[in-house]
Amino acid sequence: xxAFGALGWAYAGVRGDSAYIRDRAAPALVDLADARASLLIxxxxxxxxxxxxxxxxxxxxxxxxxxRVARATQSLNQxxxxxxxxxxxxxxxxxxxxxVVDYTGWIxxxxxHATDAVLRDAELTYARSMLCSQTVAxxxxxPYPKCPAATGSAATSIVxxxxxxxxxxxxxxxxxxxxxxGTITAAVVATIALVLLAAGLWRxxxxxxxxxxIRLSIPLAAAALPLLAVPFLxxxxxxxxxxxxxxxxxxxxxAERTSPRTETVAEERPFAGPDPRAIETLQVRIDxxxxxxxxxxxxxxxxxxxxxxLAAAALIAGALHTYRREYLxxxxxxxxx
Amino acid sequence: MSRLLRVLLAxxxxxxxxxxxxxxxxxxxVLGPWTGEEGKAFExxxxxxxxxxGRTYTYEGTRSLRETLVSQLEADDPPDVAVxxxxxxxxxxxxxxxxxxxxxxxxERAYPPWAPTLLVDSKRRTYWVPLKIDLKSLVWSKRGxxxxxxxxxxxxxxxxxxxxxxxxxxxxxxxxxxGPTLYSDWATGRLEWRxxxxxxxxxxxxxxxxxxxxxxxxxxxxxxFEGTSDRRGQPRGLLDSPGFTCTHExxxxxxxxxxxxxxxxxxxxxxxxxxxxxxxxxxxxxxDMAAVFSDxxxxxxxxxxxxxxVGRERWRAEADPAVxxxxxxxxxxxxxxxxxxxERQIDSLLTSRARTLCFDASDTMPPExxxxxxxxxxxFFREPTxxxxxxxxxxxxTVRTQANAESGTDRTFRPPEYICARPGG
Numbered sequence: 076x077x078a079f080g081a082l083g084w085a086y087a088g089v090r091g092d093s094a095y096i097r098d099r100a101a102p103a104l105v106d107l108a109d110a111r112a113s114l115l116i117x118x119x120x121x122x123x124x125x126x127x128x129x130x131x132x133x134x135x136x137x138x139x140x141x142x143r144v145a146r147a148t149q150s151l152n153q154x155x156x157x158x159x160x161x162x163x164x165x166x167x168x169x170x171x172x173x174x175v176v177d178y179t180g181w182i183x184x185x186x187x188h189a190t191d192a193v194l195r196d197a198e199l200t201y202a203r204s205m206l207c208s209q210t211v212a213x214x215x216x217x218p219y220p221k222c223p224a225a226t227g228s229a230a231t232s233i234v235x236x237x238x239x240x241x242x243x244x245x246x247x248x249x250x251x252x253x254x255x256x257g258t259i260t261a262a263v264v265a266t267i268a269l270v271l272l273a274a275g276l277w278r279x280x281x282x283x284x285x286x287x288x289i290r291l292s293i294p295l296a297a298a299a300l301p302l303l304a305v306p307f308l309x310x311x312x313x314x315x316x317x318x319x320x321x322x323x324x325x326x327x328x329x330a331e332r333t334s335p336r337t338e339t340v341a342e343e344r345p346f347a348g349p350d351p352r353a354i355e356t357l358q359v360r361i362d363x364x365x366x367x368x369x370x371x372x373x374x375x376x377x378x379x380x381x382x383x384x385l386a387a388a389a390l391i392a393g394a395l396h397t398y399r400r401e402y403l404x405x406x407x408x409x410x411x412x
Numbered sequence: 413m414s415r416l417l418r419v420l421l422a423x424x425x426x427x428x429x430x431x432x433x434x435x436x437x438x439x440x441x442v443l444g445p446w447t448g449e450e451g452k453a454f455e456x457x458x459x460x461x462x463x464x465x466g467r468t469y470t471y472e473g474t475r476s477l478r479e480t481l482v483s484q485l486e487a488d489d490p491p492d493v494a495v496x497x498x499x500x501x502x503x504x505x506x507x508x509x510x511x512x513x514x515x516x517x518x519x520e521r522a523y524p525p526w527a528p529t530l531l532v533d534s535k536r537r538t539y540w541v542p543l544k545i546d547l548k549s550l551v552w553s554k555r556g557x558x559x560x561x562x563x564x565x566x567x568x569x570x571x572x573x574x575x576x577x578x579x580x581x582x583x584x585x586x587x588x589x590x591g592p593t594l595y596s597d598w599a600t601g602r603l604e605w606r607x608x609x610x611x612x613x614x615x616x617x618x619x620x621x622x623x624x625x626x627x628x629x630x631x632x633x634x635x636x637f638e639g640t641s642d643r644r645g646q647p648r649g650l651l652d653s654p655g656f657t658c659t660h661e662x663x664x665x666x667x668x669x670x671x672x673x674x675x676x677x678x679x680x681x682x683x684x685x686x687x688x689x690x691x692x693x694x695x696x697x698x699x700d701m702a703a704v705f706s707d708x709x710x711x712x713x714x715x716x717x718x719x720x721x722v723g724r725e726r727w728r729a730e731a732d733p734a735v736x737x738x739x740x741x742x743x744x745x746x747x748x749x750x751x752x753x754x755e756r757q758i759d760s761l762l763t764s765r766a767r768t769l770c771f772d773a774s775d776t777m778p779p780e781x782x783x784x785x786x787x788x789x790x791x792f793f794r795e796p797t798x799x800x801x802x803x804x805x806x807x808x809x810t811v812r813t814q815a816n817a818e819s820g821t822d823r824t825f826r827p828p829e830y831i832c833a834r835p836g837g
Contacts, residue, residue, distance in 0.1 A: 162438050162439055162441060162470060163439065163441075163470035163472070166441055166443065166470060166472040166491065167472055169472075169480055169483055169484055169487075170472055170474040170476065170480050172479075172480075172483055173474065173476040173477075173478075173479030173480035173481075173482075173483055174474070174476045174479070174572070176476075176479045176483070177476045177479050177571070177572035180572075181572075181574075184787065191794070193626065193629060193630050193633065193794055194633070194790065194791065194794050196630070196634065197568075197569070197574075197630070197633035197634050197790065197794075200569060200633075200634045201569055201570075201571060201572075201574045204569065204571050204636075205476075205571045205572060209645070225645070228447065228448045228449055228451060228452045229448060229645060231447045231448070231473075231474070231475070231571075
């Protein structure tokens, strides 16, 4: 029971970590990176469009502005639904979504004042201040202004808050990908207990052969069968751990190396080959790493490891009890041996 | 021996069975308007709040309060407690049955004018209490600056709520020129925006600010009410911001945090507003009011603790002197020994000098009218002409009529009607 209990706990932990990273943390990080990049692209588009003054009154804001704002909103909604966030983080994300609504409101106001440069620029400033706490001006080489995230109590803008969420998610991802003390302890306990179980079974079988002349004890053989799954479970857990470790630098790249410029280039040149810093490329990479990091036929097995151990223990206990009663009968004084 | 072994085995198994850990309860969610140092102080007080419920709290602060709350309510996932500075917004939530009436003990702290009487579903109920208040009708200046011909510092940017520093001007002018009764009528939607008293407040504001260069207008529109930031990213205050050659600033008491350590003076704004002498001791105030959005009894408990004298003391102790909160009905809660002269002066104005306190008018209006007011002052500041003013007041009047039409059909509901009161009720 201890062997399979510990094994089941450690295995379920590793599998659970993989599932969390694959189904929750990684998609949430992809969506947060996408929302951040999309809003920075939208801001740059709005500034460029509205700089054209009266023309913007007729043409409105560009298609790219509209799709990027819609995409950012969609991405933030997906993060909310991802289940990757704590209660506090969900609240923070709701604030981000609200800021995006207010942000687009001010951009809309600026569009309404397209021909009044003073009001238009003021309203663009309000929108920008909701997006970035501190903006470093765009250069000719990179049309997207840098938007370094503020930290601590000064972190109130959309980018500050998204970056803070990314940081916490990455920390959690790294924690889950690491060998935790609990997992290591359970793995050690499971290994020792499994070795003892195997040795105990072997000695019992030898004893039965020697004293009872039983060549094959069916119940004990059946109880030993789950031991055959142990190498597969171990291999699966090691694969999962390897994939989890591989996911950590990709998660870091999603938060730190993606940029609106890379995203625009990737959008404009879809046939130019994948850019390793594009969000889509990183998403494919992290998905592939995590999908490969398991033996698919073992999906759903984790919850049954401990019950299987319990059943095996019951089988062994029943068999040994029967053999013991038989042994007591044959070793009683006067019994025929 | 075998019994001991069995017990040990059982313990091992129990430890291994997942889900046998302690049952942790979700934290109570608190949404509020404070960010920066103010938010930090409130969070620290919240963390140390021993309310005996064993609950933890998570606080989120934003200036986009309305959008956040609306999205949470739409998702049917409101915070347990929200702290809002708008009576208009709170009234709307109460009307839509989104708020829970406060427990009796807490309701006793519904000090006027921060918590005016409200009739919902034909019953008088208390839905919110002020946690922290602010004194608005103040003017700040550098010590020694001549006050006979002040030049005014104006910074109107404030993220989602840009424009509010100018609405404070208009409100303060109307209060001191037309008095608390007319001010209340206007704030509660019972006075037309085209009323001569309202129009006079706007034109007086334009006269006080004087003729401004296009560069100055642009600078004021794009500069935060906190002024520009220094190299460490800390706000300097408008009086100390490069490019602002001004001597006086019309701003609430809270702005003292940007002038901490500076040689500034503060005085009531009445002397600058061309108002009537009988209204000199009227002061505009604002507040941050706590309301309960969930049925969790711990949320009621939290508001009770936050508004209690013990809760106030703890909050005050956690806050940096520059952002130390002011409380309603502060009789018996004198400023701490470490209070600065400015803090003492503000406390004295609030508790001794003021004869009438009137709640911030824009924060009493329905949210759509308040937002329109914020935008209108930006446009008027850009172009302070009579033609522009007539157009803006006409638009605001349309919004007022629409808002009244929406809320006026329910006879079982009555919004606040008078938002001024004597200090201490």
